[in-house]
Amino acid sequence: MGEPIPYAPGGVKISIGVPAVVALPARTYRVRLTGMLYETDKTFLLPPAMHSIRTLKRFYDSHPGLQVLVNGHADRQGSADYNRSLSEERAKSMAAFLTDKVDAWAGYYKPQQVGQAWGVREDQMMLATVTDGSAPFYAGAINGALNGPTKEAVKSFQTWANENKGLSLKTNGVPDADTRKALIALYMAQDGTSLPEGTEVQTHGCGEFHPDQPTKDSVAEPKNRRVEVFFFEGEIQPPPVKPCPAPKGCKEYAVWSDATVESVDLDDMPGTVVVTATDDKGAPVDGADVHLAGTVSADGKTDGSGVAKIDTLPHGDYQLDVSKAGYKAFSGQVTVLTGAVAVETPAPVTLTKLFVNLNFEPAKGSCGDKVRIKGTTDFPDGTEFVIHLKPRQGASPDLAELTAKANGGKLDQEMEIKNVSFDNGSGGFLGKVELEATARAGDFTSETPAVLEVQALSDAPAADFDAHRTWSGFTNHSHFKQRIESFVNKVDVKFDIIKAWGGYWVDLTSFGVTGTAGGCPWAGRRWARVTGTNDMAPDQYYDGSNWVAMPATFSYTGTNYGAIAFWKHGTKFESTDGSGGTWPGSFADYDFNSAKYTTLRNTTWVNVTHEVWSRKFDMRRKDCHSEPKTKCCRYPVEVSLAFNTVTSLVAEVIAVCPGKLRSNAANWFMDEPRVRVAAHESGHHMDNPDEYAGGAVDPTLNGDGAVNGIDADCIMGQNLTNVKKRHCHAFAEMVQKLIKAKYGRDSVYEAVPS
Numbered sequence: 113m114g115e116p117i118p119y120a121p122g123g124v125k126i127s128i129g130v131p132a133v134v135a136l137p138a139r140t141y142r143v144r145l146t147g148m149l150y151e152t153d154k155t156f157l158l159p160p161a162m163h164s165i166r167t168l169k170r171f172y173d174s175h176p177g178l179q180v181l182v183n184g185h186a187d188r189q190g191s192a193d194y195n196r197s198l199s200e201e202r203a204k205s206m207a208a209f210l211t212d213k214v215d216a217w218a219g220y221y222k223p224q225q226v227g228q229a230w231g232v233r234e235d236q237m238m239l240a241t242v243t244d245g246s247a248p249f250y251a252g253a254i255n256g257a258l259n260g261p262t263k264e265a266v267k268s269f270q271t272w273a274n275e276n277k278g279l280s281l282k283t284n285g286v287p288d289a290d291t292r293k294a295l296i297a298l299y300m301a302q303d304g305t306s307l308p309e310g311t312e313v314q315t316h317g318c319g320e321f322h323p324d325q326p327t328k329d330s331v332a333e334p335k336n337r338r339v340e341v342f343f344f345e346g347e348i349q350p351p352p353v354k355p356c357p358a359p360k361g362c363k364e365y366a367v368w369s370d371a372t373v374e375s376v377d378l379d380d381m382p383g384t385v386v387v388t389a390t391d392d393k394g395a396p397v398d399g400a401d402v403h404l405a406g407t408v409s410a411d412g413k414t415d416g417s418g419v420a421k422i423d424t425l426p427h428g429d430y431q432l433d434v435s436k437a438g439y440k441a442f443s444g445q446v447t448v449l450t451g452a453v454a455v456e457t458p459a460p461v462t463l464t465k466l467f468v469n470l471n472f473e474p475a476k477g478s479c480g481d482k483v484r485i486k487g488t489t490d491f492p493d494g495t496e497f498v499i500h501l502k503p504r505q506g507a508s509p510d511l512a513e514l515t516a517k518a519n520g521g522k523l524d525q526e527m528e529i530k531n532v533s534f535d536n537g538s539g540g541f542l543g544k545v546e547l548e549a550t551a552r553a554g555d556f557t558s559e560t561p562a563v564l565e566v567q568a569l570s571d572a573p574a575a576d577f578d579a580h581r582t583w584s585g586f587t588n589h590s591h592f593k594q595r596i597e598s599f600v601n602k603v604d605v606k607f608d609i610i611k612a613w614g615g616y617w618v619d620l621t622s623f624g625v626t627g628t629a630g631g632c633p634w635a636g637r638r639w640a641r642v643t644g645t646n647d648m649a650p651d652q653y654y655d656g657s658n659w660v661a662m663p664a665t666f667s668y669t670g671t672n673y674g675a676i677a678f679w680k681h682g683t684k685f686e687s688t689d690g691s692g693g694t695w696p697g698s699f700a701d702y703d704f705n706s707a708k709y710t711t712l713r714n715t716t717w718v719n720v721t722h723e724v725w726s727r728k729f730d731m732r733r734k735d736c737h738s739e740p741k742t743k744c745c746r747y748p749v750e751v752s753l754a755f756n757t758v759t760s761l762v763a764e765v766i767a768v769c770p771g772k773l774r775s776n777a778a779n780w781f782m783d784e785p786r787v788r789v790a791a792h793e794s795g796h797h798m799d800n801p802d803e804y805a806g807g808a809v810d811p812t813l814n815g816d817g818a819v820n821g822i823d824a825d826c827i828m829g830q831n832l833t834n835v836k837k838r839h840c841h842a843f844a845e846m847v848q849k850l851i852k853a854k855y856g857r858d859s860v861y862e863a864v865p866s
Contacts, residue, residue: 138346140371141175143168145378146324146338153198155205155220155227156234159241164378165209166304166424167408168341171376172311174409178343180313181352182207183365187336188320188329192358197226200317200355206339207313212300218293232256235287238299239265244272258287269295304424316352321361342368376407376426380450384423387459389414389434389442397436397463399555406430406448426450432459438556439463440490466491468523468551470499470562477529478567479745480736480859485516485549485562487523494518497551499525502561504546508533510739516551523551530738530745534568534599541570541598541743569745569857572596572850574604577842583801586808588777589764590799594846596854599743601731601843603751605721605794608758609713612677612688612767613699614781616640616650619672623663629656631694633687639696640673647772654696670806677767677779681760688767689778702770704757709782713768717790718753724791724827725751725798728835729863731847740866748866749843753794766793777808788832795828799842803829813838837863 116135117124126132145168148160157165172178184199184206201224208216220230239250239262249272250265263285270281273294281291300306307313323336342348349367356362385404389397396418404410407428412420414434427450435441442461449455470487477483485499495518501511508531516525534541545568548561574595581588593604621636632639632654640650641659649668652659666672678685678695687693703709727748736745758765766780773781775789777796796802801810801821809821816838817823824830828839840863847861 137371138344138349139373140345140368141171141178141343142369142372142375143171143341143343143378144324144338144375145341146335147379149206149339150202150337153228154230155198155201155224156230156237157206157209159237162241162302162305163382163424167376167378167382167426169210169304169307170408170410170424171426172307172343174407175343176308178345179348180207180210180307180311181342181344181348181368182210182313182315183340183342183352183368184315184317185322185324185336185338185340186320187323187331187333188327189332192320194226196317196319196321196355196358198317199319200315201226203315203317203339206341207315209300209305210307211311211313212297212306214293214296214300217296217300218289221289221292232258232262232287235266235292235295236262238295239269242269242295242298242302244268266291273298314348314352316354316356316362318356318361318365321356321358322365342372374407376428378426380427380452381454382424382426383448383450384421384454384456385425385430385432385446385448385459386456387412387414387420387422387432387434387461389418389420389436389461389463391439392462392464397439400434400436400439400463403433404430404446405433421456423454432461434461434463436463436556437554438466440466466556468497468558469560470523470549470551470558472549472562472564475563476565476567478569478855478857479529479532479738480733481529483527483529483564485514485523485525485527487516487551487562488521489518489523489551490521491518491553493520495553497523497553499527500550500552500557502548502550503532504548504563505542506533506535506537506545508545508547508742510742511547528735528737529564529566530736531742532566532738532744533742534570535743541568543568543570567855569851569855570596570599570743572854574602575846575850575853577799577846579799579842581799581801581810583808583810588796588801588808590797590842591764592798592842594843594850596747596847596850599747601747601749601847603725603749603798603843604754605751605797606754606756607766607797608762608764609755609766609768609780610679610688610758610761611704612679612769612779613685613695614675614677614767614769614771614773614779615695616642616673616773617676618650618653618662618666620653620663620666623666630654630696633691633693639693642773648774675773675776675779675781677769679761679767688761688765690761704768709770712782713755716787720787721753721791721794722751724788725749725794725835727866729837729840729843730866731840731844731861732864734860734862740864746864747847747861749840751794751798753790786832788827792827792832795839798839800828800839 116133119134119136145164148158182203184203186195186199223229233256236254240248249269252261266287267283267285270283273279273281325333325335327333350364353362387402389400391397398416400414402412402420407426410422412422414420425448429447432446433443446459449457468487468489473484497516499514510531516523532545536542545566547564550561551558574593577592579590595602617637618640619637625636627635638653640653642650644651651662677688679688685695730746730748733745738744768780771781772783775781777793802808803823811821813821816836825833826836844861852858
């Protein structure tokens with residue numbers, strides 16, 4: 113696009129269709145201060161000048177980062193050379209004040225080449241201005257006399273400065289150099305009178321050479337005794353030349369003045385805008401943000417009465433913007449008036465309250481359900497709301513907030529119901545919890561909450577699980593009862609048991625044994641018993657007449673021998689499996705209800721089974737993401753084992769026998785050292801196959817530690833250890849069934865670690 117084209121007054125020429133860059137000159141601003149700034153032949157900045165200084169400071173804050181040039185002027189009283197030097201010193205004095213240079217001011221107490229030295233009179237003016245937090249230190253006449261009231265004021269200041277500023281001033285009422293430095297520092301520290309730290313300020317004195325109001329020589333003209341502060345966007349160009357040459361003055365001043373894009377005169381007391389914000393019903397609006405933009409920029413906030421006062425404003429027209437979350441923003445114009453006394457300009461503002469109306473669709477559900485939060489609003493599109501949820505009943509500390517954005521006057525956000533606690537605080541559970549939803553944006557909160565009724569699926573009556581399985585040729589009848597009680601899955605496994613005795617059968621067909629004999633009903637098989645030390649391996653079999661030794665080469669597998677139980681029916685001992693087999697001879701009687709065996713069955717087996725199976729997994733609704741600690745859509749499992757003793761054979765009775773034979777689903781041996789056998793065998797009734805080689809294995813089981821149905825390290829495996837997720841599939845199926853039957857809700861459940 114070529115080199116930038118410098119801007120020139122009246123415009124620049126560019127070619128149509130050819131891109132061009134026009135370099136705009138840096139802007140210059142001017143603030144003019146007149147009136148009671150200095151006493152005759154003095155450089156001390158008088159207290160009445162503070163309102164102008166504060167307005168100057170506000171102007172700088174509205175244009176931060178500008179370069180500053182303080183330019184002093186004088187009227188035509190006195191010689192031109194003297195006035196030029198005096199105006200330079202006054203500019204330096206103001207620059208020092210604006211930048212809190214205490215030492216520069218302290219130097220004015222010494223004899224001066226230009227202007228009168230400062231003394232007690234300046235002390236009195238500062239003491240009459242600064243305060244101890246409640247009142248000025250001096251209230252007497254400004255007469256320059258170090259009299260009793262003045263000394264008392266100095267002493268009071270010295271004491272206060274030592275206590276509040278950590279100084280060590282002499283408290284004798286004499287304004288020595290240290291006391292004066294401390295007093296200057298406090299005078300300079302008045303609110304709103306200092307430029308930001310690090311601001312560089314240059315000075316220049318024009319004397320009487322650039323009057324605002326031309327006069328004859330020796331004429332006193334207050335408007336010519338002024339200070340002009342120029343603010344430059346870039347470097348001060350052209351830089352000031354010292355001293356300002358006589359008799360026409362410096363040509364640089366004309367350049368600065370011509371480049372000025374805005375001049376602000378601070379002759380009068382600054383104005384104040386009083387904003388009063390009310391809503392459309394006339395109620396005051398607290399906390400509304402107020403912004404004024406014009407000659408200066410200023411901000412404020414309304415108080416509890418809806419009022420914000422913004423002072424120290426130069427005369428002029430300002431853009432007024434008032435806003436608060438939940439209200440339509442106000443934008444308008446206000447003219448700030450100034451005068452010889454402070455003027456307040458009223459600015460009444462009405463803020464129309466915005467609205468958000470929320471509702472849930474549907475308005476009822478349970479944990480894991482997806483609902484939608486919908487609403488209408490007159491907030492601008494893109495406004496983001498935080499949707500806050502609060503329970504009307506109980507406490508649900510883990511409820512999460514969500515966000516929704518206004519779009520076309522509507523809100524529409526999906527929400528999963530989760531982390532709703534139904535704990536009633538006294539050990540029980542609530543039947544439902546109503547959630548209130550409100551929309552928040554900044555300080556705005558919607559007035560009428562939407563209400564979602566969340567149903568507690570906490571209880572369901574018992575139902576039966578009943579299934580017949582065949583695993584590796586073995587049949588199994590899976591059967592148990594399950595109910596939901598206070599968000600807990602109660603699984604009841606109950607067995608009919610009968611007093612019995614144990615023996616073995618062996619398959620000897622590979623050794624040429626055929627037909628039946630000795631009461632054993634299966635061809636090629638014979639009854640067997642243990643006479644040695646290995647209770648798991650019979651060493652004799654009955655050949656129909658005698659007990660003889662097992663073949664030496666017989667190898668025991670899971671399919672060629674097994675334990676079998678017999679119950680006493682009259683004088684015979686008949687097999688409990690319904691095959692019609694009878695044991696040759698008799699078994700020694702024993703006390704089935706002895707303390708030893710009763711404790712084993714009703715305490716050890718029951719407790720171990722409960723411990724192995726309970727509180728290891730929860731049944732959780734598959735699409736619910738509530739925290740584990742929240743009773744919402746999770747149901748821990750508790751398994752209870754119970755026995756019912758019968759005296760005659762019934763269907764699927766468990767034969768409970770003395771001895772250390774190897775237990776199986778139908779025959780349990782009370783002297784077997786593996787106490788977890790009861791938990792293992794209960795697992796069959798809870799629809800789980802064996803997971804060891806030779807057992808009733810389901811070879812289709814893979815994953816979760818199982819390979820082709822085998823997993824040694826689990827309760828259904830060889831080591832009888834832990835319950836795994838797959839072992840809980842029937843519980844999950846039952847929860848779905850129970851919830852559907854009670855509440856009509858068809859959800860899928862899965863086992864997750866408790």
